[in-house]
Amino acid sequence: MGVRAQAQSLNSRPRLRPTRTAAPYGFLAPFIVMFGIFLVYPIVYSFLISLSHWQSGHLVFRGLFQYRLLLEDGEFWDSLLNVGIILVVQVPIMLGLAAVFASLLNSRRLRGRAIFQLGFFLPVLIDMVAYSLVFSFLLAPNGLLNHFLGIFGLPHINWLNSATWSKVAIMLAMTWHWTGYNVIILLGAMQSIPTEIYEAASVDGANPVRQWASITLPLVAPILLFESVLSTIGTLQLFTEPYILTAGGPEHSSMTPVLYLYQVAFQQFHFGYASAIAFAVAILIAVLSILQLRVSRVRATL
Amino acid sequence: MRQKLSDGLLHLVVMIGFLISVFPIYWMFIASTQNDQQILGESPYLWIGRSLRANFHALMTNGSVDIFRAILNSILIAAVTTLAAVMFSTMAGYAFARYRFPGRETLFVLVLGALMIPAQVTLIPLFILMSHLHLIDTWWSIILPAVPSVFGVFLMRQAFLSFPVELIDAARIDGFSEAAIFFRIVVPLARPTISALSIIVFLGSWTNLLWPLVVLNNTSSYTIPVALSILESVQTLPNYGMVMLAASIATLPMLILFVFLRRNFISGIMSGYSR
Structure with a gap:
């Protein structure tokens, strides 16, 4: 549900009468206090820091200086390009795989469904650092994946220390961890489709592939x-994945905006600049998610 | 014949996906019993090794990370976070869904707005705030910022919008106070959503690396993700078996929790999508 729809649904509840008790404020108070201190205040403060230069605990107002600096920062643009590539390549592959496997796991002809489903779900339970460590060994020069490639006569790949392959390594790890997560959600949605629809389609002579499509x-x-x-x-x-697997390297080839933000903020202690990075990423996320939802709405009305 | 063939193909493809999903986990546990030669040697070794005891000894004496302490820290931090976040979210969600009061729209729009802002934005101000409060290196520095769960408020509000009003009205006529209605009628009936939210918050706290990495500098306060990442980075001599043993041990609590709360895990993950 979009923001506007949420706001509208708030006003369209005729059954609620205005209450004269202080009860709602009592229920809201604990959350709102924490929300103000640990969310609203930091967000506002963060924006002020991004407009300033942080000097030994004091803010010196610099306007949009940090943002101008950011526009000319090659490493920042590299990090954006890196996640852009991962986004365009990994997300469609992962969701495609998830759709295929969810459909297969939903098939009534599949025996041992419960065990298979459990297997697909297991990666979700492995801590992100733990699985990144596992992959850092599996993808090592002498790791199992290279041994496996060797069976087919394929050359060993320097997954973690080459600018070409470092992003692929991260995508492999991410796909392993998150595909099952998406499978479970899609499977849940598929199982909630009433079987009558399929029965009616069978009667009409639609084959399984047609029914699926x-x-x-x-x-x-x-x-x-x-x-x-x-x-x-x-x-x-x-x-987490680039932090453990490649530390953003080699030569920024797997640097991501948040990893960069972490390094600028907590290794170099440039708070002003790091805050500008944070806001740039926030704006990008907001724009992209609104865009995705818009595009889908346009497509749905066609 | 064709039916049989496609059935075979179906099982084969699912089997391959299953093996790829499970293998790295299997390997993590197996590798924790192996030595470095077996883990990253010239020929792969895929069965239980004999170095579990040596790896365990290395892990216990590594001097930079106490893995069992980290597990305890992670469990307690996640438990307190979940308890507070779920309780406050449930109360706030109920207020937004079931009352009309001055300031409701403004507050709700503010909360909606916060949902759009990613967590990294608050990293630096929170760090400064925690330094001023002298909470760096304490559990509170991890717990407090995780308590206001905006997502939780939305999830609970959504659940309460479809809550039967008749029940609440009947309880009011019976003379129940607003607090009694909430705690004795509303909360028990909202248990499925509450347990789903609990799983989401717990998992979020359990796997968080970035923020704990910023505020925890002391071995005794490390959470599991921090401890594992430090264990990997401070190693001078490679001891891969030890790292895999630590990762395996750190995975066990979540696996055990899953065994007991399987349904809740699935519904917890699903509820993030059904908004």
Whole structure:
């Protein structure tokens, strides 16, 4: 539900009478106090820092200076390009795989469904650092993946220390961890489709492939869209995987905006500049998720 | 014949996906019993090794990370965070869904707006705030910022919008106070959504690396993600088996929790999407 729809639904509840008790304020107070201190105040403060130069605990107002600096920062643009590439390549592959496997797992002809589903779900339970560590060994020069490629006579690949392959390594790891997560959600959506629809289609002579294309896919399309929005946001905020697997290297080839932000803020302590990075990323995330939802709405009305 | 063939193909493809999903986890546990030669040697080794004891000894004496302490820290931090975040979100969601009061629209739009802003924006101000409050290196520095869960408020509000009003009205006529209605009628009936939200918040706290990495500098306060990342980075001599053992041990609590709360996990993950 979009922001506007949410706001509208707020006003369209005729059954609620205005209350004269202080009860709602009592219920809201704990959340609102924490929300103000640990969310609203930091967001506003962060914006002020991004307009300033941080000097030994004091803010010196510099206007848009940091943002101008950011526009000319090659490493920042590299980091954006990197997540852009990961976004365009990894998210469609992952969601495609998720759609295929969810459909297969939903098939009534599949035996041992419960165990298979459990297997696909397991990666979700592995901590992100733990699985990144596992992949840093699997993708090492002498790691299992290279041994596996060797079986087919393929050359060893320097996954983690080459500018060409570092992004691929991160995409492999991400795809492993998140595909099952998306499978579970899609599967849930598919299982909630009433079987009568399929029965009616069978009676009309539609084969399973046709049923999948004309019933299953359109009905789970909104979920797929939502998954793509969340995956986009997640990719733009990518941190743990590059931090563990490649540390952004070699030569920024797997640097991400948030990893860059972390380094600028907490290794170089340029708070003003790091805050500008944070806001740039925030704006990008907002624009992209609104765009994705818009495009889908236009498509839905066609 | 064709039916059989496509059935075979179906099982084969699913099997391949299943093996790829499970194999790295299997390998993580297996590698924790192996030595460096077996993990990154010339020929791969895919079965239980004999170095579990040596790896465990190395892990216990590594001097930079106490993995069991980290597990305890992670469990307690996630538990307190979940308790507070879920309770406050439930109360706030109920107020937004079930009352009309001056300032409701303004507050709600403010909360909506915060949902759009990614967490990294607050990283630096929170760090400064925590320094001023002298909370760096304490559990509170992790717990407090995670308590206002905007997503939680939305999820709970959504659940309460379809809550039967008749029940609440009947309780009012019976003379229940507003607080009694909430705690004795509303909360028990909202349990499925509450448990789903609990799982989401717990998982979020459990896997968070960035913020704890910023505020925790002391071995005794590390959470699991921080401890694992430090264990990898401070190693001078490679000891891959030890790292995999630590990762395996750190994974166990979540696997155990999943065994007991399987349904809640699935519904928790689903509810993030059904908004």
